[in-house]
Amino acid sequence: MPSLRRVSIAPMMGRTDRHFRYFLRLISRHAWLYTEMVVVPALLRGDRKRLLDFDPTEHPLALQLGGSDPATLAECARMAEQWGYDEINLNIGCPSNRVTAGRFGACLMADPDLVARCVEAMRRAVSTPITVKHRIGIDDMDRYEDLSRFVRIVASGGCEVFIIHARKAWLQGISPRKNRSVPPLRHEFSHAIKRDFPHVEIVTNGGIDNLDSVAMHLGTLDGVMIGRAAYEDPYLLAGVDQRFYGDTTPPLSRPEVWERLIPYIERQIAGGGIASRITRHLFGLYRGLPGARAWRQRLSSEVGRRAI
Numbered sequence: 001m002p003s004l005r006r007v008s009i010a011p012m013m014g015r016t017d018r019h020f021r022y023f024l025r026l027i028s029r030h031a032w033l034y035t036e037m038v039v040v041p042a043l044l045r046g047d048r049k050r051l052l053d054f055d056p057t058e059h060p061l062a063l064q065l066g067g068s069d070p071a072t073l074a075e076c077a078r079m080a081e082q083w084g085y086d087e088i089n090l091n092i093g094c095p096s097n098r099v100t101a102g103r104f105g106a107c108l109m110a111d112p113d114l115v116a117r118c119v120e121a122m123r124r125a126v127s128t129p130i131t132v133k134h135r136i137g138i139d140d141m142d143r144y145e146d147l148s149r150f151v152r153i154v155a156s157g158g159c160e161v162f163i164i165h166a167r168k169a170w171l172q173g174i175s176p177r178k179n180r181s182v183p184p185l186r187h188e189f190s191h192a193i194k195r196d197f198p199h200v201e202i203v204t205n206g207g208i209d210n211l212d213s214v215a216m217h218l219g220t221l222d223g224v225m226i227g228r229a230a231y232e233d234p235y236l237l238a239g240v241d242q243r244f245y246g247d248t249t250p251p252l253s254r255p256e257v258w259e260r261l262i263p264y265i266e267r268q269i270a271g272g273g274i275a276s277r278i279t280r281h282l283f284g285l286y287r288g289l290p291g292a293r294a295w296r297q298r299l300s301s302e303v304g305r306r307a308i
Helices: 018-027 040-045 048-052 070-083 097-101 105-110 112-125 144-156 187-196 211-218 228-232 234-245 254-270 276-282 292-300 302-306
Strands: 007-009 033-039 061-066 087-092 130-135 161-165 201-205 223-226
Touching (some): 007 234, 018 234, 018 254, 018 276, 033 040, 040 048, 040 070, 048 070, 061 070, 070 087, 087 112, 105 112, 105 130, 112 144, 144 161, 144 187, 161 187, 187 201, 211 223, 228 234, 254 276
Parallel strands (some): 007 223, 033 061, 061 087, 161 201, 201 223
């Protein structure tokens, strides 16, 4: 049976909030969506409703957690299941100094035994699928053998889905932004992992910006995750449902997407929200087309802020 995660949208801080996810769901009914990373202390001590609430139309939807303590991750997994998420994803890929100082994110690739214990604790706590998103390596720990060992140990904790950002992460010396582009892409590592671990689901991520590339990877892998390209050119997803999920329903046109968004924006404003927090995600809707600049200007204008 083909994976439901054939195409997914990467968790992106400051981008994949509930408004952007609602917008994307108007373009694709099937692409798997992810929240921004939610760190465990914030969820345990903060405003859970603000951090966890989503619109029912966003399904299928995964919550990404950042943490490294099995007990508190299990507690957060229970919250996520109660909220109705379709998947709980553990972030083992973020390279920022703050994340590393908190001992979670990409630095945990050096401790696969701990990651396995985290996965095992969450799996015991919930029936919702637990997945891991990680790099192909960190610093000088970047051989295929290192990645294979990581996957083998974490799989022993019960992880059945690995989302591989096909770049290693430098934990010192370069910024998180440069970590998204400077280390070379090694998608061949993802393909080799699928060959060596055929029983687990493998999704590759990194630098994929067109549907032909998605199709190429799906010849071997279970899924492809698209990141920045989906934010910069969201209508890219308009071809996903028919091409990769066999859905014969034609996608909404760009004007139809905007028309469907207006009532949503009005509801948010009526509830005390600010229109620009939604419209800021829409600048790429007409990317590459005549009139794209006028569209961006419209969104930036008073009309765009009021959404009328």
